[in-house]
Amino acid sequence: MSDSAAMIPILPRPLAAGLGMLPLAPLGYPLSTLMRRVIARNPGLIERLGPYRACRFAIDPTDLPCTLLLHPDPVRAHVSVHSRPPEAEVRIAGPLAALIGLVHGAYDGDALFFSRDLVIEGDTSAALALRNAIDDAELDLAAELALLAGPLGRMLDPLIDMVARASGVSLRRVEQNG
Amino acid sequence: MAEMMELVCPAGTPAALRAAVEAGAHAVYCGFADETNARNFPGLNFSRVELAESIAHAHRHGAKVLVAINTFPRAGAEETWHRAVADAEAAGADAVILADLGLLAHTAEHHPGLRRHLSVQAAAANPDAINFYAETFGVRRFVLPRVLTVAEIAAINREIDAETEVFVFGGLCVMAEGRCSLSSYVTGRSPNVDGVCSPPDHVSYEETDGALAARLGGFTIHRSPKGAPAPYPTLCKGCFTSEGVTGHVFEDPASLDASELLSALADAGVRALKIEGRQRSRAYVGQVVRSFRAAVEAVAAGRPVPPGTLAALTEGQAATSGAYAKTWR
Incomplete structure (x- = not known):
């Protein structure tokens, strides 16, 4: 884990601007598929979310020109990508590396809150439930992407590493032993 | 080498x-995912199955598991707390951490083989109180409130025949724990019964022009x-204005870090060191535990x-x- 919140990498502006030029709507399909797969493989995640599974979570990477809207309810789980802040019960905002680092157990949510790198607005209970559920799930986004890609998964490894190098955002889970 | x-x-x-x-x-x-433990937050804590599996995992790696059932049972709902004690024992817990006199009596009578620790929530802060709990309910270890100096802890240890455990890192509760009702005044819910101080459904944040307002029960308690840096949204760390003076009425927002006092605490007869933070992530737990494990090994070996x-x-x-080295303002 990073000793200092100041070490959180910020997405390079040209890269963020380039991503901002992509059409956002088509990104929702693969992201929804990824989330459904994560939910199916980690039933404890939804159990920990409890009643807050019905909430809409706006995940706002502050160094990206878009916001993700997560609706984790297993019955109709989906993700959509928006250029303007969408209506949601909860908004969780911070640098992309911090948000992904929370998923991977690289950062502590309270520490990011203390340092003001993470902003929570809306239903605080739902935000806590999501954070705790994800922390317990010990997810590895790179591994999930590889599983999603099936036989082509192994071929994704160099691409994932290249994106991580270019963006400064670690897409793999950090080993806690050290 | 001294005992670690x-x-x-x-x-x-x-x-x-x-x-x-x-x-x-x-x-x-x-603790269990209900009001029987004092960290009853959404998405947190253990089901019965998770607890049994986690205890088995800990035991395989040589670690003990202590189950905190440290809120005060509501009248008429004691069965919830009784069942928690029975389930903790069935899951293989090495001890339960209790605060309530009635629950201590129940556990001593119905689960005599289950080791009993006294929670900080019981606020036992002097030899008379500690000896009473030890003699009456067979309590073996006492988690001391965070209001004592090292010298006071040493004095207590000289007059008791039980282990003491003290907090060394994490969120710092500055009140007489188990007695504090500040949160109740604003939210109607209490850490002592409901297991939540500043329940999150009463907390909201609003960022305006970069300034972050924290509200509890609709009241702005910190800006x-x-x-x-931002603090936790607790009243005891709130920042208020009164008669033109703005400041932290009870305590500045800061965490406890007693790492520099570990040798003194060992000399004072302390048996165990507690890290606060069940509401924190596995990243926090891993980093803090690694740091303090190195520290207690150093103390035991006589190294800095x-x-x-x-x-x-x-x-x-x-x-x-x-309070370990407190100079009151």
Whole structure:
């Protein structure tokens, strides 16, 4: 884990601007598929979310020109990508590396809150439930992407590493032993 | 080499428990996902199945698991707390951490083989109180309130025949624990019965022009200027204006860090060191436990405690040695 919140990498502006030029709507399909797969493989995640599974979570990477809207309810789980802040019960905002680092157990949510790198607005209970559920799930986004890609998964490894190098955002889970 | 003090570490989830064990915890404390424990937050804590699996995992790696059932039962609902004690014993818990007199009596009578620790929530802060709990309910270890100096802890240890455990890192409760009703006045809910101080469904944040306002029960209790560290939304760390003076009425937002006092605490006869933070992530648990494991090993070997690297994890990004070396303002 990073000793200092100041070490959180910020997405390079040209890269963020380039991503901002992509059409956002088509990104929702693969992201929804990824989330459904994560939910199916980690039933404890939804159990920990409890009643807050019905909430809409706006995940706002502050160094990206878009916001993700997560609706984790297993019955109709989906993700959509928006250029303007969408209506949601909860908004969780911070640098992309911090948000992904929370998923991977690289950062502590309270520490990011203390340092003001993470902003929570809306239903605080739902935000806590999501954070705790994800922390317990010990997810590895790179591994999930590889599983999603099936036989082509192994071929994704160099691409994932290249994106991580270019963006400064670690897409793999950090080993806690050290 | 002196006997190593036991490191008692927090876990709010099975993943955090595994992180604590891997990082070198001698013991891990945790609780059920209900109002029987004092960290009853959404998405946190253990089901019965998770607890049994986690205890088995800890035991395979040589660590103990202590189950906190440390709120005060509601009249007429004692069965919930009784069942928690029975389930903790059935899951293989090494001890239960209790606060309520009635629950202590019930546990001593119905689960005599289950080791009993007294929670900080019971606020036993003098030899008379400790000896009463030890003699009446067979309590073996006492978690001391965070209001005592090292000299006072040493004096207590000289007059009791039981183990003491003290907090060394994490959120700093500055009140007489188990007696504090500040949160109740604003939210109608109490850490002592409901298991939540500043329940999150009463907390909201609003950022305006970079300044972060924290509200509890609709009252603004703290406003952090742009770029300034933010505290937990608790009344005791709130910042208020009265008669033209703005300040922290009870205590500045800061976390406890007693790492520099570990040798003194060992000399004072302390048996176990507790890290606060069941509501924190597995990243926090792993890093803090690794740091303190190195520290207690150093103390036991008579070496200097390695310098701390935990500042970024502290509330308000500030640390204090709390009451252990307190100079009251």
